[in-house]
Amino acid sequence: METIEVNERVKKSIANVLKIGTESIADDANFIFDLGADSLQSVLLVASFEEEFDIELDEDKALNVQSVSDAVEFIQEYLD
Amino acid sequence: MSKSDIHKSNFNKIFYPKSIAIIGANNVEGTVPYDIVANILKSNYKGIVYPVSPREKSILNIKAYKYVIDIEEPVDLAIVVFPSSVCNLVFEQMGQKGIKTAIIISAGFKEVGGIGIEREKQIKEIADKYGISFIGPNCLGVINTDPSISLNASFARNMPDEGNIGFLSQSGALCTAVLDYAQSKNIGFSKFISFGNKADISEIDLLYYLADDPKTKVILIYLEEISEGKALMACAKDIISKTGKPILVIKSGRTNEGAAAAASHTGSLAGSDEICNAAFEQAGIIRCNDIMEMFDIAVAFAYQPIPENNRVAIITNAGGPGVLTTDALINDGQQLAAFSDETTTIFRKELPKTANIKNPVDVIGDARADRYNIAVTESLKDDNVDAVFVILTPQSMTEIETIAQEIVDVSKNSSKPIYTSFMGAVDVNEGINILEKNNIPNFMLPESMSKAFASVFKFGQLLANNGAFQNINKTKKNSKKANNILTEALKDGKIFLTEDKTTELLSCYDLPVLESYVANSAVEAVGFAENIGYPIVLKILSDDIVHKFDVKGVLLDLKSKDEVAHGFSSIIENVAKLAPDAKIKGILVRKMIPEGEEVILGIKRDNSFGPVIMYGLGGIFVEVFRDINFRVAPLSPSDIESMVLETKSSKLLLGARGRNLKDVKSLYSCLAKLSELAVDLPQIKELDINPLILLDENKGCYIADAKIML
Numbered sequence: 152m153e154t155i156e157v158n159e160r161v162k163k164s165i166a167n168v169l170k171i172g173t174e175s176i177a178d179d180a181n182f183i184f185d186l187g188a189d190s191l192q193s194v195l196l197v198a199s200f201e202e203e204f205d206i207e208l209d210e211d212k213a214l215n216v217q218s219v220s221d222a223v224e225f226i227q228e229y230l231d
Numbered sequence: 232m233s234k235s236d237i238h239k240s241n242f243n244k245i246f247y248p249k250s251i252a253i254i255g256a257n258n259v260e261g262t263v264p265y266d267i268v269a270n271i272l273k274s275n276y277k278g279i280v281y282p283v284s285p286r287e288k289s290i291l292n293i294k295a296y297k298y299v300i301d302i303e304e305p306v307d308l309a310i311v312v313f314p315s316s317v318c319n320l321v322f323e324q325m326g327q328k329g330i331k332t333a334i335i336i337s338a339g340f341k342e343v344g345g346i347g348i349e350r351e352k353q354i355k356e357i358a359d360k361y362g363i364s365f366i367g368p369n370c371l372g373v374i375n376t377d378p379s380i381s382l383n384a385s386f387a388r389n390m391p392d393e394g395n396i397g398f399l400s401q402s403g404a405l406c407t408a409v410l411d412y413a414q415s416k417n418i419g420f421s422k423f424i425s426f427g428n429k430a431d432i433s434e435i436d437l438l439y440y441l442a443d444d445p446k447t448k449v450i451l452i453y454l455e456e457i458s459e460g461k462a463l464m465a466c467a468k469d470i471i472s473k474t475g476k477p478i479l480v481i482k483s484g485r486t487n488e489g490a491a492a493a494a495s496h497t498g499s500l501a502g503s504d505e506i507c508n509a510a511f512e513q514a515g516i517i518r519c520n521d522i523m524e525m526f527d528i529a530v531a532f533a534y535q536p537i538p539e540n541n542r543v544a545i546i547t548n549a550g551g552p553g554v555l556t557t558d559a560l561i562n563d564g565q566q567l568a569a570f571s572d573e574t575t576t577i578f579r580k581e582l583p584k585t586a587n588i589k590n591p592v593d594v595i596g597d598a599r600a601d602r603y604n605i606a607v608t609e610s611l612k613d614d615n616v617d618a619v620f621v622i623l624t625p626q627s628m629t630e631i632e633t634i635a636q637e638i639v640d641v642s643k644n645s646s647k648p649i650y651t652s653f654m655g656a657v658d659v660n661e662g663i664n665i666l667e668k669n670n671i672p673n674f675m676l677p678e679s680m681s682k683a684f685a686s687v688f689k690f691g692q693l694l695a696n697n698g699a700f701q702n703i704n705k706t707k708k709n710s711k712k713a714n715n716i717l718t719e720a721l722k723d724g725k726i727f728l729t730e731d732k733t734t735e736l737l738s739c740y741d742l743p744v745l746e747s748y749v750a751n752s753a754v755e756a757v758g759f760a761e762n763i764g765y766p767i768v769l770k771i772l773s774d775d776i777v778h779k780f781d782v783k784g785v786l787l788d789l790k791s792k793d794e795v796a797h798g799f800s801s802i803i804e805n806v807a808k809l810a811p812d813a814k815i816k817g818i819l820v821r822k823m824i825p826e827g828e829e830v831i832l833g834i835k836r837d838n839s840f841g842p843v844i845m846y847g848l849g850g851i852f853v854e855v856f857r858d859i860n861f862r863v864a865p866l867s868p869s870d871i872e873s874m875v876l877e878t879k880s881s882k883l884l885l886g887a888r889g890r891n892l893k894d895v896k897s898l899y900s901c902l903a904k905l906s907e908l909a910v911d912l913p914q915i916k917e918l919d920i921n922p923l924i925l926l927d928e929n930k931g932c933y934i935a936d937a938k939i940m941l
Contacts, residue, residue, distance in 0.1 A: 171286075184317040187286030189257070215346075217316060 152230050157204075158223050164199040165219065168192055181218045200226055238436045241364040244332040246375045246422065246440075248307035249278045251384065252299050252330070254321050255313030255337075256282035256290050263336060264312040265290070266386045267372065274374075274383035274390045281306060299324050308332045310384055315339030315368065319353045326361030333358075334384060335368035341428050342369050351430050358431055370427030371403035376420055377446055385425065394419020395533050397447035399426060399437050401455045409453075409522060417667035418526060418533075421446035435459065435466045438478070442470040449532045450478045451525055457482065460510055460839035464863065467514040477532050477690050479517045479525050482507055506837045509861035513870055515693050517686050524682070527674055531683040534670035535648035537691035540617040542568035543684065544610035545591035547622035548598045548629065552654060552677055553591035556620060559681035565688065567591070568616040574609050581605045596626050600633040607638060611645045620680055621651045623659065631662035639669040650684060652677045706741065706904045710911045713739040717914040721941055728939040730772055730819055737937060740908045742901060742920075744934045747821035753799040759820040760795045766823035768935075769798045771806050775813035777938060782809040788823055795820075824933040828883055828893050829922035831859070832901060834909045836916055842909035846902060848880040849922035856880075866906040871899050884925065892928040901932060916940045 158178065166173045169186055182188040182196060197213040200206075200222065206229045216225050232240075251271065257264045268282055268290050282290040283299050296302050299309065299321070309330050311321050315337050325333060340351040351368065358365055366373060372385025376393040383390040387407050391414060400406045403425045410423070421444060424437055434452060441447045450470075457463055467478050511518045519525035543560055545567070547553035557567060567590050570578070578588035582602060587593035592610070594602040603621065610619045621638055625631055631653065642649045651666055651673045653659040666673045674680035716736045720728055728736065734744045748763075749772060750756035760767045771784030779785045783805035786798040799818055806813060831849035836842055840863045847859030860874040875881055875898060884893040901923060909915070917940040925932045 169286075181317060181320060183285075183314055184320045185285055187257075187284060189259075190314065 161222050164203045168195045168199050238364045241332045242440050244307040247380045250306050251308045252281040252306045253310045254283040256284045263386050270383045275381045300328050306330050311335045315350050322354050322357040333365040338369040340368045365431045367427040371406045371425035374423035392419035395448035396420050397422045397441040398451045399424050400453040442474050449529050453481045457839045464514040467516045471515045481519050506843050510840050510863045527679045527683045528686045530672040531687045534672050538617040541565040541688045542617045544568045544616045545620045546606040549624040552622045556677035559678040563681050563685035571613050574613045577609050600630045600637050603634045604637045618648045623653045625658035635662035635665035650680050652680050709739040733937050733939050740904045747819045749817040750820050751817045753796040756799045756820050757792050757795050763822045765790050768821045768823050770819040772816045772819050773813045824924045827924040827926040831921040834918040846874050864906040864909045871902045893925045897932045
């Protein structure tokens with residue numbers, strides 16, 4: 152899958168979980184610091200990525216992913 | 232500029248900020264980020280509040296900012312409530328914004344290990360880069376009751392009343408319990424500070440801040456670990472001698488694991504808690520066993536003057552509690568005042584015939600306010616009285632509130648301390664409220680009243696003579712030679728010094744060792760004995776044997792050639808049997824020391840406080856009797872004197888039951904030399920001098936046996 156597509160679908164998942172518009176999500180945005188995710192939402196984000204891409208992520212590693220760009224890179228490893 | 236100087240210049244912005252940004256705030260009631268904002272507003276804070284939240288437009292009707300750098304006005308203090316994973320981003324923005332102080336409430340740092348340690352390191356580096364001072368992380372926050380700022384920057388439920396007690400705590404959760412307890416006792420605070428992991432601002436920085444704070448009269452501190460014991464001692468001494476403010480400490484973790492594994496008597500006896508006690512004692516710090524005791528002593532300091540002497544008048548309406556108080560007072564080393572004739576005459580005239588007009592004064596169970604008034608007023612006037620204890624038990628006719636008010640009024644005209652114990656709970660409650668709200672300390676039990684008084688008096692004596700903080704005298708020594716002995720031993724992989732090397736090293740510090748000779752045969756041993764003169768001591772010399780008595784490697788009081796020759800052979804046989812693998816280097820031949828009092832001296836090295844000196848009753852039963860005392864080196868003359876005289880067995884040295892006086896001066900000199908040796912030679916892990924034989928007055932002392940562990 153192309154990086155650009157992964158990026159778009161990651162942002163879509165984030166927008167759904169955090170209930171914000173995709174246009175307000177920058178590529179390097181930090182889930183907590185820039186987008187205001189709380190701890191529950193951080194867990195929901197991991198679940199949302201798994202559902203969106205139909206993959207199973209290592210939960211510990213996934214929870215350490217903190218930004219949009221990190222998430223894209225992390226998910227792409229699973230897709231490759 | 233040192234880190235401490237940076238903190239000092241920043242402290243005003245932490246405790247008196249003109250503006251605060253709460254970074255990571257939210258609108259979810261009952262969460263820490265929300266409650267912090269709510270508490271600041273509820274406390275009637277006199278500055279400006281800027282909530283910073285990536286998603287909220289406003290919090291509690293105050294405009295919120297997405298980033299702290301979006302705030303146009305200057306910000307004095309940042310309170311960080313974001314998760315630990317993004318605190319580095321927060322600190323970078325704070326640096327860019329020019330914010331110089333922060334309180335990090337968030338947990339998830341050093342205390343969780345792993346990545347938390349890395350995160351704490353990261354924020355420290357950013358703080359250093361921008362000259363930011365911060366409290367925390369992992370803390371409850373800070374409260375300043377000063378009405379000029381009125382700030383509750385914490386997630387404690389309530390803002391305490393204004394008072395003159397400053398409280399520091401390493402534990403956040405304990406703070407809320409303390410606040411709740413203090414509220415029930417009408418105790419107010421000047422500053423209330425939870426410092427958590429103390430990654431940047433330490434308890435020592437905060438102690439100095441409270442020492443300089445004009446609103447703080449008494450400093451309380453709860454510590455879980457002491458990482459810099461020496462620095463804490465120096466800081467406490469400095470504060471006490473310069474400001475006269477008492478420092479009360481609760482130090483948790485009284486267990487002594489590890490001490491049992493030590494190789495020497497000193498090592499096994501000197502647990503971390505004993506060392507902590509010794510260090511606090513030397514530094515003038517008052518150690519409390521629990522929260523209740525801490526506040527009992529704190530209010531005594533905070534509300535009442537320090538007495539000039541310790542002659543106490545006890546006024547009671549019940550005989551039993553009067554006797555209990557007397558017992559407690561005497562047990563705590565205080566005195567019962569003897570009233571002047573004038574006072575006695577007034578009591579005889581004004582109090583009922585059935586009253587006991589001698590101390591403790593019993594105004595009888597049916598006493599109303601007038602009798603209390605006379606007894607308290609006249610006692611305070613008496614030059615033979617330094618303090619008054621008032622005890623009240625609630626009888627049906629006892630005018631509890633009126634008596635409380637009378638005590639308050641009388642105390643206003645006196646410079647002597649008044650303590651009360653209105654005994655009970657429900658009936659006396661309103662009276663106690665009157666007392667506490669008017670700065671008369673009340674104690675649930677007479678025993679705690681006596682203990683608090685004793686602590687205050689002892690501290691007053693320390694201030695009066697500044698005796699604990701004397702200079703250290705230097706002794707004659709050859710530390711270079713001693714260092715060479717140790718360097719060589721370590722190079723050879725030794726873990727303890729042999730007796731001949733131990734003797735050589737101790738003599739470098741002019742410690743009283745007897746000359747000894749190494750014999751490799753019975754004939755040689757006899758030759759040495761003939762030169763030295765009888766009686767003689769023989770001791771096995773081996774790198775592999777620490778406890779010579781255990782392998783029957785010591786023989787005492789040998790009085791002839793034959794005894795020495797036979798002794799030599801039997802030691803060799805014993806050791807061959809009991810320690811067959813030990814490599815024997817010979818047998819030491821030494822003059823037998825005359826009889827005297829056996830004492831033990833020792834050194835142990837503590838991770839936090841450094842070298843510690845032990846003194847006590849010596850001999851093989853030292854662990855059984857544990858009549859020992861510790862002090863942290865270097866020892867001042869008063870440290871030395873007190874560590875000897877505070878042992879029970881000191882009476883044996885001072886001529887108890889017709890014994891001869893021992894040469895205590897030579898003992899003091901040995902302790903001073905040992906202290907210097909301990910400071911100079913960090914290679915020594917543990918040292919035992921057991922026994923040191925103390926001879927009669929002016930006859931000196933001798934080291935009979937010593938061990939040095941490396």
